[in-house]
Amino acid sequence: xxxxxxxxxxxxxxxxxxxxxxxxxxxxxxxxxxxxxxxxxxxxxxxxxxxxxxxxxxxxxxxxxxxxxxxxxxxxxxxxxxxxxxxxxxxxxxxxxxxxxxxxxxxxxxxxxxxxxxxxxxxxxxxxxxxxxxxxxxxxxxxxxxxxxxxxxxxxxxxxxxxxxxxxxxxxxxxxxxxxxxxxxxxxxxxxxxxxxxxxxxxxxxxxxxxxxxxxxxxxxxxxxxxxxxxxxxxxxxxxxxxxxxxxxxxxxxxxxxxxxxxxxxxxxxxxxxxxxxxxxxxxxxxxxxxxxxxxxxxxxxxxxxxxxxxxxxxxxxxxxxxxxxxxxxxxxxxxxxxxxxxxxxxxxxxxxxxxxxxxxxxxxxxxxxxxxxxxxxxxxxxxxxxxxxxxxxxxxxxxxxxxxxxxxxxxxxxxxxxxxxxxxxxxxxxxxxxxxxxxxxxxxxxxxxxxxxxxxxxxxxxxxxxxxxxxxxxxxxxxxxxxxxxxxxxxxxxxxxxxxxxxxxxxxxxxxxxxxxx
RNA sequence: GGCCCCGUCGUCUAGCCAGGUUAGGACACGGGCCUUUCAAGCCCGUAACACGGGUUCAAAUCCCGUCGGGGUCGCCA
Numbered sequence: 001x002x003x004x005x006x007x008x009x010x011x012x013x014x015x016x017x018x019x020x021x022x023x024x025x026x027x028x029x030x031x032x033x034x035x036x037x038x039x040x041x042x043x044x045x046x047x048x049x050x051x052x053x054x055x056x057x058x059x060x061x062x063x064x065x066x067x068x069x070x071x072x073x074x075x076x077x078x079x080x081x082x083x084x085x086x087x088x089x090x091x092x093x094x095x096x097x098x099x100x101x102x103x104x105x106x107x108x109x110x111x112x113x114x115x116x117x118x119x120x121x122x123x124x125x126x127x128x129x130x131x132x133x134x135x136x137x138x139x140x141x142x143x144x145x146x147x148x149x150x151x152x153x154x155x156x157x158x159x160x161x162x163x164x165x166x167x168x169x170x171x172x173x174x175x176x177x178x179x180x181x182x183x184x185x186x187x188x189x190x191x192x193x194x195x196x197x198x199x200x201x202x203x204x205x206x207x208x209x210x211x212x213x214x215x216x217x218x219x220x221x222x223x224x225x226x227x228x229x230x231x232x233x234x235x236x237x238x239x240x241x242x243x244x245x246x247x248x249x250x251x252x253x254x255x256x257x258x259x260x261x262x263x264x265x266x267x268x269x270x271x272x273x274x275x276x277x278x279x280x281x282x283x284x285x286x287x288x289x290x291x292x293x294x295x296x297x298x299x300x301x302x303x304x305x306x307x308x309x310x311x312x313x314x315x316x317x318x319x320x321x322x323x324x325x326x327x328x329x330x331x332x333x334x335x336x337x338x339x340x341x342x343x344x345x346x347x348x349x350x351x352x353x354x355x356x357x358x359x360x361x362x363x364x365x366x367x368x369x370x371x372x373x374x375x376x377x378x379x380x381x382x383x384x385x386x387x388x389x390x391x392x393x394x395x396x397x398x399x400x401x402x403x404x405x406x407x408x409x410x411x412x413x414x415x416x417x418x419x420x421x422x423x424x425x426x427x428x429x430x431x432x433x434x435x436x437x438x439x440x441x442x443x444x445x446x447x448x449x450x451x452x453x454x455x456x457x458x459x460x461x462x463x464x465x466x467x468x469x470x471x472x473x474x475x476x477x478x479x480x481x482x483x484x485x486x487x488x489x490x491x492x493x494x495x496x497x498x499x500x501x502x503x504x505x506x507x508x509x510x511x512x513x514x515x516x517x518x519x
Numbered sequence: 520g521g522c523c524c525c526g527u528c529g530u531c532u533a534g535c536c537a538g539g540u541u542a543g544g545a546c547a548c549g550g551g552c553c554u555u556u557c558a559a560g561c562c563c564g565u566a567a568c569a570c571g572g573g574u575u576c577a578a579a580u581c582c583c584g585u586c587g588g589g590g591u592c593g594c595c596a
Contacts, residue, residue, distance in 0.1 A: 009596055041596060109594070116592095125521045126592075151594060169524070178522050183594045193596050217523055217591035238524085241589075246530070248588050264530090264547070309531095312545095316532055320544040339525095339532080342589070346530050349546045355559095402558045432556095479555050491557040 002034025003207045006060075006067075007197070009041040010052035014059035014293040016345060017212065017242035017251050020310045024239060025210045026065045027311065027333040037204055038070030040081045043196055049083070059293040063303045064326065069204075077204050082196050085203075089191040092199045092229060093152055093184060101228030102184060104150040106143035107132035127158070128181045152185035154221060162220050167208075167237035167335045174220045182221055198222045202231040210237045210335070213342075214250070237335050240314050243344040251345050253291045264348040265290075272299045275407035279376055290347060300373065300406025301350075305357040309350045314343045323356065351404070359401055366396045370409040379416035391415070391501065398497035414487040415501060419509040428490040429517045432480045439518035441471065442481060446511045455504045457496040464496070485514035 006022040008014075029036040038060075042049050057071060069075025079085060096102035112128065119126035134140040134150065143150070157176040164172045184195040201209060216238040226233055241250045245262045260266045269290050273283045281298060282288055289295055296306055308324055316339075317324070317332045324332070361369070367389055374380040380388055395415055396403065403409060414422055432438075445467060452463050468475055479495055486507050492498060499507050 007596085011596095044595065112594090120520075123520065153594095172523070175522070178592085180592070186594050188594095190594090192594070197596085212590095213524065214590055215596095240525080243589085248525080250589080312531065314531090318533080320533065322531090322545060341525050343532090344530065346546070349531065352546055400558075404558085428556095475555065483556065489556090493557080495555060 001207070002029055002032040003037060003205050004029045004034065004210055005037040005039050005201070005204060005206050007039040007041045007200075008056050009044070010049045010056065012052040012055060013253070013289075014056045015251075015253060016291050016293060016310075019059065019063065019065075019293050020242050020313055021210070021212055021239060022060060022065055023063070023307065023310050024315070024333075024335075024338070025208075027329055028208065028210060028335060030330045031333050034207070035068040036066075037075070037077075037206070038067040038080065039200055039204065040071060040083075041193065041197070042081055042083045043191060043193065049081070055294055059297070062297050063293070063307055082200065085196070085200065086191065088203065089185075089196050089199055090189070092195060093191065096154070096184070096225070096228055097152065099228055101155055101224070102152050103130075103155050104134045104140060105130075105132055105153045105181070105183075106134055106140070106146075106148040106150050108148065125178060126180070127177070128153075130181070149187040151183045151187050153181040153183050154224060156181050156221065156224060162223060164216075164219055164223065164236055166216070167235055168338050169216075169238060169340060172216065176220070179220050179224070184225075194218065194221055195225060198225040198229070198231070201234055202226065202229070206234050208237060209234045210239065213238045213241055237338070240339055241342040242313055243342040245344055245346060247344055248342045250342075251291055253289055256285050256289055256291060264346070268347040268351060272407075275299050275405070275410060278410045279373070279407070291345075298407075300369065300408070301354050302357045302361070302369075305354040306350065308357070309353045313345065314339050323353075355401065355404055358404055363393050363396055366403070366406075367392050369406040370396065370403070373407055373409050374416065377410065379413065394497075394501050395493075398493045398501060400493070402493060412492075414489070414492075419506055419513065422488050422510060422513070424484070424488045424514070424517065425490065428484045428488070432484040432490055433514060433518045435481070436519045438481050439515050441473075441478060442485060442511055442515060442518055444471070445478060445482065446508060449499075449504065449507055449511070452504070455500060457494075457500045460496040460499050481518070482511075485518075486510045 004025040006018075006025050008018060008022075026036050038057075040049070040053065053071065060067070067073060069077065070080045093102065097104070107128075111132070115129060116126045132143060132148070133153075133155075134143055140150065156179045160176045162174045162176060164174070166172050182194060183192060185191050200206075219236060219238075223233060241248075243249055244251050244255065245259055245265050256269075260269060272290065272295055273288065276283045276288050276298060279298070288298070293306075297303075304326065307326065307329070308322075311324065311329050311333070312322060315333065315337055317337065358366075370392065371380065371384055371389075374392070375382045375384070380392070384392075392409075395409075395412055399412070417423075445464075448463055448467055449460075452459050464475070464478070468478060471478070480490065483492065483495055483498075484490055486502060487498060502510070
């Protein structure tokens with residue numbers, strides 16, 4: 001039975017690299033019909049765990065990465081919060097002490113630091129002297145008499161080699177002598193990550209530890225703990241990093257400013273921020289950051305697109321296929337096909353996936369996607385009347401693939417505001433309306449428009465062609481001015497579709513209003 | 520610095536284990552067509568085996584070395 005886990009610490013956000021790790025664990029587990037466990041690594045967090053966990057759980061659920069055991073679903077090995085498992089770790093520490101795999105150490109932090117610096121100075125690898133190691137109760141008393149406090153350290157082997165069989169990298173060899181006597185318990189009794197992690201992996205019966213490559217170097221100490229405690233070893237698989245755009249360095253939330261130098265990255269961020277700004281969401285990099293999953297959810301990306309893109313970041317199937325349904329991903333996923341080299345995150349390629357997925361969404365489904373955005377800015381009431389819903393469907397139909405993410409609907413304010421409230425883009429007005437003769441021409445066009453029956457795209461187009469013939473002009477000579485007159489902007493969807501959706505009354509009123517700008 | 524990992528177009532990658540490909544696909548990019556702005560669509564194109572030695576009739580593929588990049592070396596997770 002395969003059992004894997006994803007173990008986030010409650011940081012308040014779901015990192016794109018983290019979610020890729022979660023996804024690979026999930027995919028592997030579903031592929032083998034096992035259980036995926038969510039464990040919360042909150043040994044170091046005292047406050048607001050629930051709050052800081054919220055975006056992480058929401059993000060995973062949004063992406064369809066469900067967990068069989070963990071927060072909010074429980075499970076046979078509960079609790080799944082490390083902060084609630086302290087006694088279990090305490091027992092493990094005691095056992096480690098008993099079997100001689102760990103010791104109480106009375107060194108002061110500055111003393112360790114001094115040894116470390118000396119090693120660096122003398123250009124040799126640092127290994128703790130164990131000078132303040134207390135092996136007997138008498139040692140302990142002596143050190144305590146000096147006002148010292150004890151932490152518990154691992155007593156690592158100082159010779160021999162360890163070979164870790166990594167499912168992705170093959171055998172990886174380590175020298176025990178290089179390993180440090182890591183602290184596993186602080187003086188105040190709290191336990192540290194490595195200890196807690198190994199104990200929980202065992203307690204939860206984790207069979208496969210699939211995690212980012214940064215953990216490869218500290219796997220030996222975990223193996224040491226597991227072996228000392230008599231645990232069977234899980235299988236290890238260390239995933240390549242999700243790297244910065246155009247680089248091999250691990251992607252980081254903090255360095256966004258740097259990534260913004262990449263044109264493609266900057267474009268996508270700019271696009272997202274425009275939508276966020278319209279929604280009244282904060283757009284500072286701390287709360288609105290494309291390295292964080294929430295960014296995509298808020299802007300209106302499809303979770304399937306993100307999942308598909310992320311799956312291909314470090315993994316590929318054996319053919320040239322790129323588009324996979326969730327079921328196909330599960331069916332084809334294997335750790336053997338996971339790459340070893342870091343894969344850099346490319347928001348532009350994600351955008352391409354989003355584009356393809358969005359095209360496939362049927363109109364009624366798209367209406368549902370877009371509706372919350374329209375309601376949020378108050379253009380559409382809540383609940384949404386059937387008539388308005390039909391109008392939105394019309395707009396969506398006419399917009400076609402121009403709407404790449406749900407938030408793009410906000411570009412079409414002119415369908416939702418009243419004729420009086422329509423705003424005219426000064427640049428567009430200057431370029432398209434302030435041309436001599438435009439006013440007269442628009443007026444004559446308007447007269448024709450009043451007659452069209454029925455007021456539908458085909459009829460409108462026929463009428464317009466008739467009009468340009470009579471006038472002896474080209475289509476472009478009327479259509480640009482007309483677009484600005486009825487929509488206030490020089491870009492948008494097909495003109496005749498737009499006119500039909502707006503309706504005769506609005507078109508006439510808006511042209512009338514626009515005449516004040518036209519020459 | 521020690522140890523560990525990694526290295527195919529700008530990016531994601533196929534090919535490597537079982538040596539023989541005009542080194543393939545996708546995104547991006549450039550050009551052209553279409554055109555009613557935008558988005559798209561269609562056609563064409565630029566672009567890579569880090570380097571150096573071996574082994575072999577033949578090397579992206581096997582071996583050795585070099586260089587480069589990254590990770591780790593916490594009383595963070």
